[in-house]
Amino acid sequence: MSSELTIRVLEDTDLGGITQLDEKILGEYRPEVWEDRIAYYQRRDPEAPLVAIASGKLVGFMFGEVRSGEFGLEEPTGWIEVMGVDPEERGQAVGRQLAERILDHFRSKGATTVRTLVDEKADSIASFFAALGFEPAGLRPFVKAL
Numbered sequence: 001m002s003s004e005l006t007i008r009v010l011e012d013t014d015l016g017g018i019t020q021l022d023e024k025i026l027g028e029y030r031p032e033v034w035e036d037r038i039a040y041y042q043r044r045d046p047e048a049p050l051v052a053i054a055s056g057k058l059v060g061f062m063f064g065e066v067r068s069g070e071f072g073l074e075e076p077t078g079w080i081e082v083m084g085v086d087p088e089e090r091g092q093a094v095g096r097q098l099a100e101r102i103l104d105h106f107r108s109k110g111a112t113t114v115r116t117l118v119d120e121k122a123d124s125i126a127s128f129f130a131a132l133g134f135e136p137a138g139l140r141p142f143v144k145a146l
């Protein structure tokens with residue numbers, strides 16, 4: 001990355017940048033999905049959802065929140081739920097800086113643990129979390145088609 005990276009809290013005006021980045025990653029243009037998600041995360045905890053900006057361009061995002069009393073987990077737990085880094089900007093610590101900042105925020109909200117879920121086929125995402133110190137958890141997902 002040629003210019004400095006800024007990590008800041010998500011703003012309403014980031015909708016376009018996030019929609020574009022999501023389209024670049026997943027190949028689908030989904031502005032209504034991101035409008036809903038942005039509203040959801042801002043309502044839950046406006047300080048938690050983060051974006052990464054380089055040369056005025058949105059190059060990454062990480063959304064999550066602190067919750068407790070779910071899945072038999074009573075302790076306040078930070079959950080990282082949605083993230084993405086521009087494929088052209090990967091491998092330059094954008095994801096790590098987003099994670100470090102969201103983890104600081106989770107700590108400030110009283111969380112003592114951070115959790116996420118990774119599809120077993122998503123090796124690169126699992127490697128990313130392993131590099132950040134995440135370990136396999138003793139929580140098993142169950143699923144049933146409806």
Ligand SMILES: CC(C)(COP(=O)(O)OP(=O)(O)OC[C@H]1O[C@@H](n2cnc3c(N)ncnc32)[C@H](O)[C@@H]1OP(=O)(O)O)[C@@H](O)C(=O)NCCC(=O)NCCS
Binds near residue numbers: 025085096
């Ligand atoms: C996973 C992802 C966020 C990583 O972002 P990134 O900016 O490239 O990651 P960083 O450069 O900050 O890497 C941090 C650490 O993770 C490791 N890492 C990151 N991607 C990796 C990969 N593909 N394979 C192995 N290790 C990896 C790095 O080596 C680094 O380790 P180090 O700090 O010990 O050197 C990014 O690849 C991404 O957005 N993937 C797609 C996510 C997605 O599909 N989102 C939609 C569903 S929510």
